Amino acid sequence: MRSKKKSASISKECVACGCCVKSCLLGALSVYRGMYALVDEHKCAGCGKCADVCPAQVISVAAREAAQC
Numbered sequence: 001m002r003s004k005k006k007s008a009s010i011s012k013e014c015v016a017c018g019c020c021v022k023s024c025l026l027g028a029l030s031v032y033r034g035m036y037a038l039v040d041e042h043k044c045a046g047c048g049k050c051a052d053v054c055p056a057q058v059i060s061v062a063a064r065e066a067a068q069c
C-alpha cells in the first residue's frame with residue numbers, strides 16, 4: 001500500500017549551519033560530516049519547524065509518496 005506523508009527536504013545550497021538540527025524535536029535532522037544537512041524521512045513528521053529557522057531558506061516541506069506495509 002502507498003500513502004502520502006509530509007516530509008522535509010533540503011536542497012544542495014545548505015550551508016551546514018546546524019540550526020535545523022537543534023529545532024527538530026524528533027531528531028530527524030543531522031549534519032553529515034559538516035557538509036550538509038540530512039533528513040531521516042522515517043522520523044520526520046513534516047511539522048515545518050526546521051524550514052522556519054533555516055537562515056539559507058533551503059528546506060521545503062511537502063507530501064511525498066511513502067510505501068507502507
Ligand code: SF4
Pocket residue numbers: 007008023024025026027028029039043044045046047048049050051061
Ligand atoms: S519538518 Fe519537523 S519533524 Fe521534519 S525534520 Fe523538520 S522539524 Fe523535524
Ligand code: SF4
Pocket residue numbers: 010013014015016017018019020021031036037053054055056057058059
Ligand atoms: S538550517 Fe538550513 S542551512 Fe543550516 S544546516 Fe539546516 S538546512 Fe542547512
